[in-house]
Amino acid sequence: MFRTVLVANRGEIARRIVRGCRALGLRTVAVYSEADRDAPHVKDADHAVLLGPAPARESYLSVERILAAARESGAEAVHPGYGFLSESWRFAEACARAAAGVPIVPGSPEPVADAASAERVAGGLGYPVILKAAAGGGGIGMAKVASADELAGAFATATRRAQSAFGSGQVYVERYLEAPRHVEVQVFGDTKGTVVHLHERECSIQRRHQKLVEESPAPNLDARIRRGLTEAAVAGARAIGYVNAGTLEFLVDAQGGFYFLEMNTRLQVEHPVTEEITGLDLVAAQLRVAAGEPLPFTQETIEPRGAAVEVRVYAEDPARNFLPSPGTITRLALPGGEGIRLESGVVEGSVVSVHYDALLFKLIARGADRAQAIERLARALDTCVVEGVKTTLPLLRTITAHADFRRGRVHTQMVEQGAFHG
Amino acid sequence: MAEEIKAHITGVVFQVTAKVGDKVAAGDPVIVLESMKMEIPVEAPRAGAVKEIRVREGQTVQEGETVVVLE
Numbered sequence: 001m002f003r004t005v006l007v008a009n010r011g012e013i014a015r016r017i018v019r020g021c022r023a024l025g026l027r028t029v030a031v032y033s034e035a036d037r038d039a040p041h042v043k044d045a046d047h048a049v050l051l052g053p054a055p056a057r058e059s060y061l062s063v064e065r066i067l068a069a070a071r072e073s074g075a076e077a078v079h080p081g082y083g084f085l086s087e088s089w090r091f092a093e094a095c096a097r098a099a100a101g102v103p104i105v106p107g108s109p110e111p112v113a114d115a116a117s118a119e120r121v122a123g124g125l126g127y128p129v130i131l132k133a134a135a136g137g138g139g140i141g142m143a144k145v146a147s148a149d150e151l152a153g154a155f156a157t158a159t160r161r162a163q164s165a166f167g168s169g170q171v172y173v174e175r176y177l178e179a180p181r182h183v184e185v186q187v188f189g190d191t192k193g194t195v196v197h198l199h200e201r202e203c204s205i206q207r208r209h210q211k212l213v214e215e216s217p218a219p220n221l222d223a224r225i226r227r228g229l230t231e232a233a234v235a236g237a238r239a240i241g242y243v244n245a246g247t248l249e250f251l252v253d254a255q256g257g258f259y260f261l262e263m264n265t266r267l268q269v270e271h272p273v274t275e276e277i278t279g280l281d282l283v284a285a286q287l288r289v290a291a292g293e294p295l296p297f298t299q300e301t302i303e304p305r306g307a308a309v310e311v312r313v314y315a316e317d318p319a320r321n322f323l324p325s326p327g328t329i330t331r332l333a334l335p336g337g338e339g340i341r342l343e344s345g346v347v348e349g350s351v352v353s354v355h356y357d358a359l360l361f362k363l364i365a366r367g368a369d370r371a372q373a374i375e376r377l378a379r380a381l382d383t384c385v386v387e388g389v390k391t392t393l394p395l396l397r398t399i400t401a402h403a404d405f406r407r408g409r410v411h412t413q414m415v416e417q418g419a420f421h422g
Numbered sequence: 423m424a425e426e427i428k429a430h431i432t433g434v435v436f437q438v439t440a441k442v443g444d445k446v447a448a449g450d451p452v453i454v455l456e457s458m459k460m461e462i463p464v465e466a467p468r469a470g471a472v473k474e475i476r477v478r479e480g481q482t483v484q485e486g487e488t489v490v491v492l493e
Contacts, residue, residue, distance in 0.1 A: 315458070324458040326432050354433050354482065358458040 002076035003027055007045065008066050009081030014041035017079045029073040031066060033059035047073055060084045063094050064110050070098070093240060097260065100239035102232050105251070105259040107174030115155040121173040122151060128178070131155060133162035134170035144176050179411035180251040182206065183218050183258070185233035186274045188285060189242040190295045197230045198274050198282075199304050201247075204410040205399060207322055212392065212415070213399060214270035215309040216277050219370055219408025225256050236260065244289050245271070245282055251412075269312065269362070272341060276308035276366040307370040309377050311400070314358040317390035326354045330388035335380035339366045339373070352389050360391065370408065374400060395420060424473060426488040429464055433457030435481045440490060444472045452490045453477065464489055 006029040007017045014030060018041065021028045030045030035054035042048045049069035051059035059065070061084055070078055078095055080086040097104075106125055111134045112118040122129045122145065131143045131154060145154045155171070163169035186198040202218035203211045218226070233248040247268050249261040271282050285296055316322040332348040344361035346352065352360065363380055367373030378400045384393055398420045399405050414420065433455035440452040451463035452472065470492035477489045 323431050323462065324433070324460055326457060354457045356458065358460075 006075035013081040096240040102236040102260045111170035115152040128176040130176040131158040135166035135168040184249040187237040196299045207415045277304045307373045308366045310364040315389040318395040325390035327389040333385035335383045427490040
């Protein structure tokens with residue numbers, strides 16, 4: 001049993017939960033907004049933490065502030081009551097992640113109030129840092145700050161941009177990861193509580209945060225980091241009682257630090273890479289687990305062999321910044337042969353509609369080692385013909401021939417930085 | 423002189439962001455197309471007033487089709 005419980009609610013239900021905790025001899029932590037300073041539930045608890053201003057969004061609905069309050073008060077459990085975050089899966093996941101200790105990118109737990117506090121946080125993290133709009137997305141309001149003397153100016157700009165784009169000028173400070181890699185771990189859980197991992201996939205080569213090339217094992221990855229990633233992934237999935245196929249995505253920096261990004265709670269586009277090196281059928285395993293059967297494999301029997309690389313052929317024009325290219329496929333020649341697997345949703349004559357995702361087919365090559373897999377992939381790409389729509393094929397050919405890719409020196413910013421131009 | 427703004431890709435009109443009479447600057451989006459789960463703005467090539475809007479939300483437009491006319 002835990003010793004301290006944070007009650008993430010207000011009013012009568014917060015008082016009811018405090019009473020329940022007392023009955024078990026547990027210490028209680030109340031949270032409150034500025035409007036609730038003198039509320040009875042605050043006085044009932046052993047300890048109380050101010051969350052923020054009166055609006056629920058900035059207090060009782062703020063996942064970050066509640067978790068920060070739990071951390072600083074030493075609470076080991078949270079009771080959400082009803083309403084507010086009580087049925088939020090995001091909140092449940094964030095709690096589980098905090099409990100499992102899966103590392104995330106270091107940064108301010110909540111928005112910074114002004115340039116001076118941004119500077120304090122940044123000083124603690126070490127430069128470079130990145131400013132991110134709290135309400136943001138799509139890179140708007142993000143600014144990289146290289147040193148302390150740039151911070152005040154960058155803070156003012158980021159706040160202004162965030163305000164005009166999202167109606168909220170709040171920004172966070174996070175450590176800036178220089179050209180990180182994207183490495184993810186495939187996990188699988190069953191209804192009996194067993195969770196295993198099926199090793200990692202390297203997916204750094206992306207455009208618009210969407211993957212183009214995936215492979216396993218991840219090249220040039222220190223054995224210690226590999227073990228750290230798979231252990232963190234299994235601990236994370238276990239902490240939330242995860243059932244079926246899932247993937248935990250991480251960023252890995254040049255110093256070998258790794259940080260959890262998000263979990264994909266589904267079958268991944270790139271699952272064939274894992275199937276090729278493990279010899280397992282992930283879709284069949286999903287069906288078995290969904291039917292209540294135990295996992296058809298154990299951690300000990302999952303033995304990765306050789307290497308596999310997948311590329312995604314999209315109906316997009318890499319020469320025009322990956323603009324979609326709908327149309328009719330007038331000619332299609334797809335490769336085959338030793339170690340080549342093809343997953344295609346189209347045939348010659350197929351109409352590539354504007355209504356759906358631009359993925360046409362995936363090409364997966366397996367080899368005794370990475371070099372052989374890439375060699376097979378490059379040959380297969382050379383014999384591919386798609387006419388009628390523009391595709392990512394030319395770019396994929398350039399990537400597979402590229403010296404940095406061949407050496408396994410990849411990171412998430414390569415495509416945007418133009419590493420594969422010309 | 424009037425200038426026709428044409429769609430640079432085929433897609434479905436997701437949003438009409440300009441109104442007739444609006445003054446737009448070069449680079450301002452006049453409509454947003456959706457194609458293959460991506461939202462792609464069609465931008466004004468120069469500053470001007472919006473004279474005519476030829477499409478409505480939900481309509482499919484072909485590459486090269488005129489979507490908006492500037493004064």
